[in-house]
Amino acid sequence: MVQDWSEVPLDVLVLISRCLNLIEDYLNFGIVCKSWHSVATENNLNSDMPRLEKTRVKLVCCIPSAVEIELPHQNTTENYGEHQTGWLMSFIRKAVLSASPYHTSHYILMVIEGGMRFLSFWRPGDLRWTRVSWEGTNHDRLSDLVDLAAGKMTETRELGDRAFFLGANASISVQASQFPGIKSNHIYFTDDFFETYLAYEEGGGLDMSVFNLADGSIQPHYESVSLSRFCPPIWVTPTLY
């Protein structure tokens, strides 16, 4: 028997429309026919429907490749509700990929979220975000190793041959031995506290240097001042593309 789904009771259509989690699919639902359109109203829009959090995220990795990945809603994070206090909590401050999804499906997406209080990660195939727990008392931490299997962080002072480049736009780890001039076991950082940039007449972005993990010393890597009042200094990474 061939069914005509436009005859589905409206209350059933409402339930189906509320199960859609992407705004694109919801809008499409309303184009199918008039009765479906009458259902796809703002009122029936799934209130959990992501504007930012769960949407097909278009990551433009490098021209000409663009990759879309669909992420679980942030409310899938364990203990998500316990710390939720407002819109700020669902704000992702920073997101970093361990590898380009265009080239491999073995990558990790790590984000700073929850009012900058949490580090969470997602790997392709994960149904939920995993929040990394911090075990320790020293909040002025230097460098943390994340154990993905256990979802835990531990402090370290040893990066081996690695050097980190951190700042407002970058979180990159490089093998120092492959790049002449870059010191291993050092963290190169730029100022990422851009909220304060406008507060100072002379501009912000001055907090940038190289941190030596072995002895705890800090040396400047750029002697001049940042000239922009609102744009943080950024790391520029050469690529082959």
Next chain:
Amino acid sequence: MASTTETKQKKMLILKSADNDEFEIEESVGVQSETIKNLVEDGFTFVPLPNVYTKALIKIIDYLKKHANKTDSNDEEIKTFDKDFVNTTFDDLFELVSAANYLHISCLMNMLCQTIADRIKDKSPEAVRKIFHINCDYTPEEEAKIRKANAQAFEGQFDESLD
């Protein structure tokens, strides 16, 4: 006569489908449906279901039996059952969702609606119309107007397949 005693202890209901087939089930199984529960509370033991056809009713009785025996230990088994249950054609899903809606079985409704939503996501409106045998009742002008309003949603490519 143990079996007779047992039958006496368990209250039974008879459900009658739209195609006039009758099914005997335990009351405890049937009352997962709000519609049946209300009738049972009013003293009925014979429940005619003029909106539910035999094919869908057989599947739904299976579902109710499985879920009536839910314990802590058979969680995985039920999950597998549910997965198989919804792994069917769109036409069957239509029958099931209409029946579950009439019977007011909320957990089954949620599962079916989620399944349908999952299967139409990413699909173009044209593909959805074909799958659901829906005749578009918009004039081309009306449709163009809505599409324009939704323009932002059409940056991506939609799935045109019909499965």
